[in-house]
Amino acid sequence: MRDLIQVGSSEREARFEDLRGDLDAVAAKFSDYLAHYHAKTRSSAHGLLGPVRKAVTSALKPLMTPGQVTGRALRVHEMAQRGQPLSIEATQSLEEAIAAWFDLKERCPVHLRKPVTDRLLDHVYLLRRKADLQFWRDFMGWLREKYQTLDKLNAECGTAFDGWERIRKKNNVKLEEDFTEFRGARKALGQVVPDVDVIDPDE
Numbered sequence: 671m672r673d674l675i676q677v678g679s680s681e682r683e684a685r686f687e688d689l690r691g692d693l694d695a696v697a698a699k700f701s702d703y704l705a706h707y708h709a710k711t712r713s714s715a716h717g718l719l720g721p722v723r724k725a726v727t728s729a730l731k732p733l734m735t736p737g738q739v740t741g742r743a744l745r746v747h748e749m750a751q752r753g754q755p756l757s758i759e760a761t762q763s764l765e766e767a768i769a770a771w772f773d774l775k776e777r778c779p780v781h782l783r784k785p786v787t788d789r790l791l792d793h794v795y796l797l798r799r800k801a802d803l804q805f806w807r808d809f810m811g812w813l814r815e816k817y818q819t820l821d822k823l824n825a826e827c828g829t830a831f832d833g834w835e836r837i838r839k840k841n842n843v844k845l846e847e848d849f850t851e852f853r854g855a856r857k858a859l860g861q862v863v864p865d866v867d868v869i870d871p872d873e
Contacts, residue, residue, distance in 0.1 A: 685782075686782055686785070686786070689774065689777065689778060689782070689786060692770075692773075692774050692777075693774065693786060693789060693790055693793070694793065695770065696767065696770045696771050696774050696790060697790055697793035697794045697797060698797065699763070699766055699767035699770050700722045700725075700726075700767040700771075700790075700794045701794050701797035701798055701801065702763050702767070703722070703760065703763040703764045703766075703767050704718070704719070704720065704722060704794070704798050705763075705801065705862040705863075706757060706759060706760035706763060706862060707720050707721065707747060707750075707751075707760070708750075708751060708754070709750070710750060715791075715795045718795060718798055718799070719791060719794060719795060719798075720746065720747065720750060721743040721744070721746040721747045721750075721764070722743075722767075722791070722794055723791060724742060724743055724746050725739050725740070725742070725743040725764070725767075725768055725771070726771060726787055726790060726791060727787065728742055728743075729768065729771055729772055729775055730775065730783060730787065736765075736768050736769050736772050739768050739772075740764060740765050740768050743764060743768065744756065744761065744764065747760070747764070759862070771790070774786075805863065808852075809849060809852050810834055810835070810837060812848075812852050812855075813834070813837065813848065814834060816848070820832075820833070820834060823837075826844065827842055827844040827845055828842070828844070829842060829845075
């Protein structure tokens, strides 16, 4: 008797809904890594995502390994960091994110890889923009505690802001110094803080 030939897979093919939770987790890992990345410009997706876009798209190429992709992403990171050494924390964070992306990619049907990749990059961008905006809101709260009133802030900084939400540090030496002090206080607490070039909202 001729053996039966099995057609297709006994496992149900993954759908996007099955991957959504893991996709969110991978996006969060890449966002955590970008907290260590000092982008030259944060006003565009390309500038803000930096090495992440390279890592995510490189992983889709045939025969690529997590180690190869991590190496390429690290080179992009190092070239953009103005000669600053890459921290152990940043390296580990990037390695973990890439490993998680490879795992997700392998479980993702080929026809879904392009939309999943696009969604991943969009999600990472959203998470970093939200993190930047939250950091800015925290700075506004710090300024309120320091100056107590808007009139006092305007007097000491030589500004004429008519609301806390309208404060911008650009081109103001005193507010730039305050921002540096705020970042230093956060670092002293062991927090990873955005680069000094984090943009003001709506700038």
